[in-house]
Amino acid sequence: MSNEKQNEKKEIGKDCYINRNCWLVNNLNSLPYKRCQYCELKFRKCLFLQYQVISIVLLSFSFILFYIIDRSISVSAIIIIFTLVIVYGYFFNNSTEKIIKSNFFEKKAKKSLKELSDNLEERVKEQTKDIQKKANRMMRLLKMRSEFLDIASHQLRTPTSVIKGTLAMLKEGDLENMSLAERAKFIDGMYKKSIKLEEIINNILMASEMDTDGDKAMALNDRIDLTELADKIIAQHSLDAQNKKLHLVWQKPDEPMILQGSLRYIEEAINNLLDNAIKYTNKGSVTTTLVKNKRKALLTIQDTGIGIPKEDQNKVFKKFIRAKNARNAYTDGSGLGLFIVKEIIYKHPGAKIRMESKENKGTKFNLEFILLDNIK
């Protein structure tokens, strides 16, 4: 309350306003005249003081004039002089009132103009920021659109044309002239391409989900047993590894490892890493280990595959990036898998992902998760 009152005292034009520039207020501790409540002029320019000085000069001048003319100052002369000074004072008072008021209004107008310009500047700044944000979002969406068109034309076209070609052969009756084994090969090829197609579409959808509202979509409230989950995913990949004659090793821990997160997304992340390990390994092994380190679980997927060239190692976690050796060896692939894995891991508090790779030697991915305390 006292603050409000003090602020009010500072406001020019308010009744309780005291002009601290006023000589009378400061030196004689005298309350200012009504007009001095508004007057914001410095002492040197004080109109009241000017009136006093001019009056004294006028009085002295008149007295001297009368004395020179009459050699004495009569009572009537004194009355005339004082009447003149009072009349002059009356008109002076009226005109100074106007000057002070206009001075006060000018000050007020200046103050509001400054406030307005300050506010305007702030609002313009805010709106510029807002526009910049929207423009950035638009740019991101445009970039996403062109990336999508890129990937769609490159990646979706191959499986679609294989499926279309096989179906055309079926329609024309060409498949009927083939041996059973040849026919089975074509149909199997079509089936595999349709799976690829589904995988690419799923990856595109998931990556765009991560880009737009990944945080909202990813509820981290599942209780996940990492041992059990890894066990399930590795079992699902055993046939792929067998087909490539790879040694699929699983160093399973004999205890559960419980963490909190999104089961669906963690499963997707491990799935992608294991998929890559098998896809990019032609001979040797893919080894998964899971160990507990204090409050952390460390999951490692290591392969003896083609590896990632040094110059591509920083880029492969970005969207649509595929290393040169991978592109040459396997035309299929969206380059979205590792981007999705990274996004999923970083949306889990405390979780980390690390990668080590050597071209033609192999690749190792480490995932680190914070475990729940109350493991039972």
Ligand SMILES: Nc1ncnc2c1ncn2[C@@H]1O[C@H](COP(=O)(O)OP(=O)(O)O)[C@@H](O)[C@H]1O
């Ligand atoms: N285990 C791995 N071994 C060798 N290269 C890998 C491995 N995992 C990922 N990569 C490289 O990282 C790139 C990006 O991986 P990913 O995002 O899964 O895309 P995609 O598998 O569709 O090409 C791959 O194209 C490949 O160059």
Ligand SMILES: [Mg+2]
């Ligand atoms: Mg992949």
